[in-house]
Amino acid sequence: MHEFDSFDPSLLSALAMAAGEDNVVMSEPMRAHTTFKIGGPADVLVTPETPEALVRVLDVCAMGPVPVLVVGNGSDLLVGDRGVRGVVVLLRENLAAIEVEGSRVRAQAGALLRDVAIAAADAGLSGMEPLWGIPATVGGACFMNAGAYGGSTSDVLESIEAYVPGPELPDGSRASGRVRTFSREELSMGYRKSRVHDDGLIVLSATFSLVPDAPEQIRSAMDDFQRRREEKQPLEMPSAGSTFKRPEGYFAGKLIMDAGLRGARVGGAQVSEKHCGFVVNADGATAADVNGLIEHIQAEVKQQFGVDLETEVRRVGEF
Template identity: 50%
Template sequence: MKYKGFYNILLSVYKENQIEIDTLMSKHIYFKVGGPADFLVNPVNVEQVVKTINLCKEHNVPYIIIGNGSNLIVRDGGIRGVVIKLCALNSIKVKGNEVKADCGALLSDVSKAAANNKLTGFEFACGIPGSIGGAVFMNAGAYDGEMSYVIKEAEVIDDSENLITLSKEDLELGYRTSKVMKAGYVVVSATLKLQHGIKEKIDDRISELTRRREEKQPLEFPSAGSTFKRPEGYFTGKLIQDSGLKGFSIGGAAVSEKHSGFVINKGNATAKDVLEVIAHVQRVVKEKFGVELHTEVRIIGED
């Protein structure tokens, strides 16, 4: 391990049970692929996150931030340096028509908290298997809703390790992009501004979206959700299906038979299998329709 000596330095910030050594990233991401990370740390507060980033920079050790790993592919060689996993920062507070959620809070839990307080506007996120931090990072959305419609502001760690608050306008939220993504900031929390509603109607909407998701998406297999961004003027799943690629597979990875916009792990896929399926789909769709498909999923780590 190249950064073996860094363990003792991490112990200045973390308890031993907060540090994982040579942990397979396949255990930490929804796709269930990926080689080992040198270190994976589980901070329980913002101070630990900032200290870790500072130590990594001071000692020239690479680091990467993840949430609950729902939109990631980690390559088979794993990750050198430190993975900072933010799932333990998951507080959710409701005040009036605003919900403040820490970066590691699951979108499904935030959606439930909003519903339980008769707040509407966040139902679209009830089935997105991600965290608030990741959702702000990529302006996550589904079923005609997205973070830019409901966010008021976000607290972030900037590139000088300062904690700053960015307004909705400052966040520069676009289709699956944000200022956070472009600048390499770390989301600490987000405040959502919702509307008061009728609980029965909110619950009905959540039930309807859950049913639609279960009917149309291959939830029985590991995946990272929608693999590709939607090209303007097209539906990704239809492009892939019309290219004759439904069910196409390499090794343990395949284009879903249920929804062609999903690449899935049939049970024994390597990251290499997944990435080869993605590359084949991109190549064939480009040849047949002249449309370039860009991945929505983040791809990190070494081959």
């Protein structure tokens, strides 16, 4: 494995050839690429502009071997204060094309769910309404089977096109990967989980199967979901969405509120006073602040109610 204090010039050259020189930058602060507005520098950040370039970048990293983290909107991530070693591949705005054909919508991995839902509504296609306010890209939504208000990505997903990592070689590197299509049934999608996560697949695009409906009805439902979000969620403050998964038989936010933790703080991190299921960046929080508050919440809820809270937020990088 490469040492990243002095990044291998030949690897940088290979990444530049794969993605274009202007699309490779070093020591990029990840706080600029997460909704938490927290995170140290990525050794190298790459923004491929085509599916072919993305595949080339992933192959370069696999054969390095170099650790690679694919990031969409950064809406479910807590990046460590010391940053991310290796290569971060950013898919947002780039690789964001959306196409509507009949009752299907095909979107590249970097497209925001919001934009997919708007395109569907414009075409008179229903099904994306509960998902449209989730600040995720299509790739991220498939990775964690994102959902809200009783709807999940798996409800409308028909298939994905994904990069499958190649087999590991004796020197620790991997052979070139391959691209294949997976049906929804092949993806083992459950509550905030999928085969995309478990098998390390990298989503290139997804196809959603929707139902025709009157555009005004679809827009009305979208507006209703948005009002509910604005009333109940701290959308005005940086966060990574719901901090904890819903424990069976409970609601995380209510457990945290009942534990007397509304407004609790560690450094700049705070339990939202508007919705206790959210930890927010109230005042220049560090990843260490957020981690400390998460651990405090987990300990208090376990002690008071005997319930283990599992984080929905993914912690990546070095803390």
